[in-house]
Amino acid sequence: MLDVIDGHFSREGKVILEKINFTLNSNEIVALVGPNGAGKSSLFNLICGEYSDQGEVILDGVPRQSWSHLSLAEKMAVLPQSSHLNFPFTAHEVVSIGRMNKCCNQTENEAVVNQVMAMFDIDHKANAIYTCLSGGEKQRVQLARVVVQIWEPPTNGERYLLLDEPTAALDLFHQHQLLQQLQQLRDSRVGCFVILHDLNLAARYVDRILVLDQGRLVAQGAPSEVLTPALLHDVFRLDAQVIAHPQHGHPVIVC
Amino acid sequence: MKSRRVSRCYWFFVALLMITALASLMIGPLAFGPWQSLQTLLALIFPFIEGVSATHTVVMESLRLPRTLLCLFIGANLAICGAMMQGLFRNALADPAIVGVSSGAALGAAIAIYTSHLLFTTLPTLGQELYIAGAAFLGGTAVTLLVLRIATTRLGTSVSVMLLAGIAITALSSSGIAILYYFADDTVLRNILAWQLGSLVGANWIMVALSALVGGLLLASIRATAAPLNALLLGESEARYLGVNVQRLKYRLIALTALAVGVSVACVGLIGFVGLVVPHLVRLLVGPDHRNVLPLSALLGACLLLVADLIARTALMPIELPVGVVMGMIGAPFFIYLLLQQRNHMV
Numbered sequence: 001m002l003d004v005i006d007g008h009f010s011r012e013g014k015v016i017l018e019k020i021n022f023t024l025n026s027n028e029i030v031a032l033v034g035p036n037g038a039g040k041s042s043l044f045n046l047i048c049g050e051y052s053d054q055g056e057v058i059l060d061g062v063p064r065q066s067w068s069h070l071s072l073a074e075k076m077a078v079l080p081q082s083s084h085l086n087f088p089f090t091a092h093e094v095v096s097i098g099r100m101n102k103c104c105n106q107t108e109n110e111a112v113v114n115q116v117m118a119m120f121d122i123d124h125k126a127n128a129i130y131t132c133l134s135g136g137e138k139q140r141v142q143l144a145r146v147v148v149q150i151w152e153p154p155t156n157g158e159r160y161l162l163l164d165e166p167t168a169a170l171d172l173f174h175q176h177q178l179l180q181q182l183q184q185l186r187d188s189r190v191g192c193f194v195i196l197h198d199l200n201l202a203a204r205y206v207d208r209i210l211v212l213d214q215g216r217l218v219a220q221g222a223p224s225e226v227l228t229p230a231l232l233h234d235v236f237r238l239d240a241q242v243i244a245h246p247q248h249g250h251p252v253i254v255c
Numbered sequence: 256m257k258s259r260r261v262s263r264c265y266w267f268f269v270a271l272l273m274i275t276a277l278a279s280l281m282i283g284p285l286a287f288g289p290w291q292s293l294q295t296l297l298a299l300i301f302p303f304i305e306g307v308s309a310t311h312t313v314v315m316e317s318l319r320l321p322r323t324l325l326c327l328f329i330g331a332n333l334a335i336c337g338a339m340m341q342g343l344f345r346n347a348l349a350d351p352a353i354v355g356v357s358s359g360a361a362l363g364a365a366i367a368i369y370t371s372h373l374l375f376t377t378l379p380t381l382g383q384e385l386y387i388a389g390a391a392f393l394g395g396t397a398v399t400l401l402v403l404r405i406a407t408t409r410l411g412t413s414v415s416v417m418l419l420a421g422i423a424i425t426a427l428s429s430s431g432i433a434i435l436y437y438f439a440d441d442t443v444l445r446n447i448l449a450w451q452l453g454s455l456v457g458a459n460w461i462m463v464a465l466s467a468l469v470g471g472l473l474l475a476s477i478r479a480t481a482a483p484l485n486a487l488l489l490g491e492s493e494a495r496y497l498g499v500n501v502q503r504l505k506y507r508l509i510a511l512t513a514l515a516v517g518v519s520v521a522c523v524g525l526i527g528f529v530g531l532v533v534p535h536l537v538r539l540l541v542g543p544d545h546r547n548v549l550p551l552s553a554l555l556g557a558c559l560l561l562v563a564d565l566i567a568r569t570a571l572m573p574i575e576l577p578v579g580v581v582m583g584m585i586g587a588p589f590f591i592y593l594l595l596q597q598r599n600h601m602v
Binding site for chain 2: 048050069070072073074076077078080083084085086087089090093094097098101145149
């Protein structure tokens, strides 16, 4: 269980986050949504430990600063919004960096890397130079890198995957593929925390949605509870209809 | 496939190093044959071997061998430093000379040369060498910290800011050294000037021992730093999420590079571009994985400096060029070539 207790953050006297409290369980996918400038990335960074003493982040009952670098890396993988890599590694090498602390043998590591690259549909680019890949391909390589990092259950506690706008560069097919992979990871007990902009994508796949507006959590709960016309109007300034998906029954937002 | 390429590179570089080292032993005002130089070397190690002329032995012992070894160690150290610094700054254009670390070390060394004349004229050579190296180390560390602080934001290191900071710091150090000119007497002046050009003429066994020590330290640190450096290339936060203690890694790299640059500046003065040219060539051959780049850079760096020193010795015989000048002539065009390659995606 990952708990954020009284998360708050301000920059240059301006309050960016206040009184943030929520829990991420290792058997759920939680999406963080909100309009631009709501503080989503700040909250994300707060959980990752980029800012110190801005409220408590508790991982499996232990404050995050009490975990050692290595044991934290074993249970929590993070993909920031944009990664700048300008050295000519191959895609396969980039993913393998995610395995840097794994002491199991070379063939085993290799097998995990290949399997996860296939999972994200990027195995055919394994020997391509990362810097020459398209934005979406780079994104999938980075996704594979963070997933191989927490592929095995850790020695202590549960696993968590934190993704900041992972679908930004992906085409529709790969957006859905990614969310389906997250569901699979959730089923093997990896708690996923994802910043998403596409509310319909969130409604279709995630277990819980947190809505952030002006630095406060204004709603949280299952997609069908949270995504109401009233909330869309108040938070996103959007007059929209919410209908039920004809096949799956989850809410769909129609503008 | 790739691993075979890497091991082929190792063999090729080792062979190249042996050839260049042998050439460096042979070539000079007193020419040695290949066999003769090996024989003289053996005679130095095993005094019972006969049939070697005394002149040759003396030349080998006090001139050729220390110079060759110094060249080898300094070249290897500077190349590893370059590769480490490029990892630290996450940019292939970083080099001790370009970022200003060398000039900071040179200012430290110049101040030490000047003050050592004023303060302790009776200092033994070893102590004096250590004093100068220590001052150069401090200068180098200060500059690395400063440039890193100036050029790094949360998003990473800005190349243009890094290069400009290097220019500013180089200018500052040159002014500092220029001020020292006015207060220095002839001997000191000549010493400082020799430092600035970079030359291996004064090679002695103390310098060899010092740089070998630092070289050993650098090689020993490769195991612990190579994989974290790969992670660091992804970004500082990314490396932290991968379990790397980024702060400790950075301080370790800064200390190592400043130490190596400090010792090399104290021994042979300002020799630029080794750390720029060598890692780049190695990356072209085996890719950017530091587990290969660092050790291969050491080998190729030693080769490059040996060749540069050979050119410096032989190009205008009997006059000897400072090796720093030769490296500048090789390295500066190479730097411009890299700039042309990178200018489209520079930040």
